[in-house]
Amino acid sequence: MAETQDQGRDTSTATGSKLHLFDTPLAEHREFDQGSETNGLSADHTDSFQDTPQLKRYEEPTLLEIFLDLFFAANYEVFGENHHVANHARFQAYVGYFCLLWLTWFIVALYDVRFVTDSIFARAMRAIQLGVLVGFTVITPKFDTTDQEAQTMRTTSIILSVSRFSLAAEYFCTLWSLRRYKTVRTPLLIQGSLHVSSAAILLGIAFIFQEDEHSYSFMAWYFVAGFEALASLLLSNVSPTFGLTETHLMKRLTLMTVMILGASICEVAKSVVTIVKNPDAWDSRTIGHVTAAIATIYFIFLIYFDWIRSGYHLQPIRLQIWTALHFPFNLALVLLLQAVQQYVIWGKLVGQLYKALDIAYPLDDPSIINNSTTSASVAAALNHSVADFLENYPASIESTWDTINEAVRNVSEVPDSFWPEFRRLDLGSSLTDIQKSLDGLTGDAKVALTTIMTSATTLAVTMANALFGNFGIEVGSEIVKKNPNASKAVKGGGFQFQVQEAAWNLYRLAFAYGYISCGCAIILMVLLTVVARTRRYTAWQISRLIIVSALGLGVGLTATLWFNDDRFEDFLGRSWVLPTITIVWAIILIITHINGRGTQRCASYFEKRFQHSEVLMARGKFSRERNVEKGEKGVASREVGHTAPALLGEEETPAVAHVSMGRENNRTIFRVSSAHSEISAMSTHSNPRGRQNGEPKVSMEERTTDIPPNCRQNDT
Helix, strand or coil: CHHHHCCCCCCHHHHCCCCCCEECCECCCCEECCCCCCCCCCHHHHHHCCCCCCECCCCCCCHHHHHHHHHHHHHHHHHHHHCCCCCHHHHHHHHHHHHHHHHHHHHHHHHHHHHCCCCHHHHHHHHHHHHHHHHHHHCCCCCCCCCCCHHHHHHHHHHHHHHHHHHHHHHHHHHHHCCCCHHHHHHHHHHHHHHHHHHHHHHHHCCCCCCCCCCHHHHHHHHHHHHHHHHHHHHCCCCHHHCCCCCCHHHHHHHHHHHHHHHHHHHHHHHHHHHHCCCCCCCHHHHHHHHHHHHHHHHHHHHHHHCCCCCCCCCHHHHHHHHHHHHHHHHHHHHHHHHHHHHHHHHHHHHHHHHHHHHHCCCCCCCCCCCCCCHHHHHHHHHHHHHHHHHHCCCCCCCHHHHHHHHHHHHHCCCCCHHHHHHHCCCCCCHHHHHHHHHCCCHHHHHHHHHHHHHHHHHHHHHHHHHHHHCCCCCHHHHHHHCCCHHHCCHHHHHHHHHHHHHHHHHHHHHHHHHHHHHHHHHHHHHHHHHHCCCCCCHHHHHHHHHHHHHHHHHHHHHHHHHCHHHHHHHHCCCCHHHHHHHHHHHHHHHHCCCCCHHHHHHHHHHHHHHHHHHHHHHHHHHHHCCCCCCCCEEEEEEEEEEECCCCCCCCEEEEEEEEEEEECCEEEEEEECCCEEEEEEECCCCCCCECCECCCEEEEEEECCCCHHHCCCCC
16 A cells, blocks of 8 residues: 555665666666666557656755755865965966866756756766766866876866766766667767767876977867757757656755855855954954945845746746856855955055054154154164064064164154154155155255155065965965065065055955946846846836846946046055945845835826815815705706816816705705716705704715726726
8 A cells, every 4th residue: 555655756765765876867766777678667658658758846955956056165265265266367277177077067957957867877877977976076186287297187177077977977878778769769879979978088188288288178178068058958858758857956056145145154154264363353454344245145045036937847948048147156156155255354454554664654754753753763663662562463474574673763863853843844644645746855854854755665565465474365486486586676665566566456356257247247147137037027127127227336346446546545454345235235225125006006196186185175165156945856967077187198187067956855865977987865854954863874885887997096
């Protein structure tokens, strides 16, 4: 009896049945034996589904699929942590790594959503794919397509090749399982052959990379992976069995998006840990930027799922477009979230840099610059302040103190006679003001002021570099790697200036790709919504999509500040780099939940009130102008002119309200009628002067006549 009730369901997990070496993806669970002629199927079953097999379909991703997705998210997080985008070459490597990782995951996911089974063979193949993802983690530290390491490049090719061989084995196993069904033979054979060919190409590329040689053969990785993904999508149109419409592919993609968002929260949390390790951790800047980062991620999550409420099943073409759009969308999303993490760090850094500048330029400090000021006292004060600062933020560059000592010594050599004249100078707060002051000086005074400003700038840059190191921004190693003698440039703070310039270039780059990727993510989300929506759009919904697209375009174009140095530096020095992005996503979230129906409801309400007021006005005008004598039988009537309201865009047209009152059978009858409705009221007592206990009892009756259906109002 139990077997009868469970017929047609896969209850292997629930009943703890034996795990088979192979399993079939057919809807009815049957044991698959490689030596069996009938593949474990009865003749009747084989004959009834000779052309199109009925495969298992799952509403939700299986545990094996989710486990693979978790490995993907772990790889992405590890790479983001160990491969910071420090320059354009690192940026290219970051994008390239994510593309390879995502495309490898995607072609495996396409197999899983259609043919996934639970058998010893399937688990073994999935273990190989997990090993491939572990291999991606191994190559993370040295993955750089610009500065190539031959061993890393070969390993990458071999890892990609193993992934394709494993996937081809799964497709051929499925082909053997479904060999009696004519419609799936060719697609499965093509798909398996595609992965075998890709694996052979990728394996051959591994032998091209040589030590101390730069090769562009790595570009084949992206071409092969992209072609595989595109061809796999197109093959889904060949046979219903290969179709993706009834699968849970959309849920796999949405789950992957959620995991990317979750991994980014981990990265933001690590940034917070980096901040709180240093002194003066929590201030308004830190709280604001951490709140903005978490809010941005949360808003993206809400908007993404609010926009796919229509369901998780689309028509084939729509589903393929929706799926293909997820690749650039996920890429834009990871770049945006990587930039958000950088903005949290830099938001705190900028505030601390202002403190370093105040220490290096104590020109308006009366305790240092006064009537008894000497060069030795100024040098001692600077040395003490800088030492206190570096005690809180230890320097990571070995030559830091050599640079500081040289700058302080230069200040101590300024003639003491210059300081009274220095007090009379109006240096201002900008470089332009300082330059004007220099132009107004001559001789020794000009040389002395130049020495002071140069030394102060060197001290400020040195302290800034110490800040960069304490907040995890290590760019000095990249400079030394390119020029081993660069760290020896102690005089004049040469190496310190190189490090400072490289760090600020990192911030500039993060600003540019962060804002561009934010704009792209918004526009791609609009496209995903348009593709997924199957119902007609209202005017407000179209307007909303246009507004959101304009916001995305505006955010992306903000990156053009890159070409205006003054405005660019001014914007980066403010606290609005990250909050601006947060505000944009908040506006999109608010617009998403404005449905545009409130205006229609208000218009319907006021139109009804207007029609009701017309009746009351007609009734009052009649009572003022009536000339019927009391007790007289018959009917007195009067026509009252008014204007009928315009409905549904029609022009206003004059109408006539006919008001009448009379006596019939000891009852007072009062009628107001028009082209749209008629309202009647009558008193039910015989005494026209009223009842003893109060006013006459009047019964109201309303009838609507001759109203076109398209003019009737409702609340929707």
